[in-house]
Amino acid sequence: MTPPAAKDDCLFCRIVKGEVPADVVHAGETTIAFRDINPQAPTHVLVIPSSHYANIAELAQWEPGAVTELFATAAEVAESEGLGDQYRLVFNTGAEAGQAVFHTHMHVLGGRPLNWPPG
Numbered sequence: 001m002t003p004p005a006a007k008d009d010c011l012f013c014r015i016v017k018g019e020v021p022a023d024v025v026h027a028g029e030t031t032i033a034f035r036d037i038n039p040q041a042p043t044h045v046l047v048i049p050s051s052h053y054a055n056i057a058e059l060a061q062w063e064p065g066a067v068t069e070l071f072a073t074a075a076e077v078a079e080s081e082g083l084g085d086q087y088r089l090v091f092n093t094g095a096e097a098g099q100a101v102f103h104t105h106m107h108v109l110g111g112r113p114l115n116w117p118p119g
């Protein structure tokens with residue numbers, strides 16, 4: 001499938017295009033990773049596909065290979081951030097689950113003890 005066009009009104013598409021600045025920690029062919037502007041842990045990085053899909057379910061349906069890339073990038077970020085094997089990966093899906101930006105993104109959180117259950 002041809003990747004969907006970037007959406008002009010999507011903040012993360014604009015970060016992919018370089019129109020909005022971000023603290024990028026990894027830039028690959030199909031994924032980029034950048035620091036969350038409002039970090040909830042000492043390490044809080046967002047890993048996103050460069051293609052625009054609203055959430056992880058849409059990405060899995062249309063570009064399953066990109067899902068693998070997201071997780072591979074998360075592992076690289078965990079390594080480069082020195083998180084070892086102590087970190088959390090989160091996809092908020094839907095407003096009631098806390099999703100505010102409707103371009104697929106994975107939160108990589110670590111660097112402090114993380115409680116469960118989440119809020």
Ligand code: AMP
Pocket residue numbers: 011020022034035036037038039046091092098099100101102
């Ligand atoms: P979510 O609530 O799962 O949709 O996550 C969206 C995340 O994007 C939040 O943690 C925000 O702090 C983060 N965010 C919003 N704007 C920016 C930005 N310009 N650069 C980096 N992170 C951002």
Ligand code: ZN
Pocket residue numbers: 006007010011012013014051052053102103
């Ligand atoms: Zn987008």
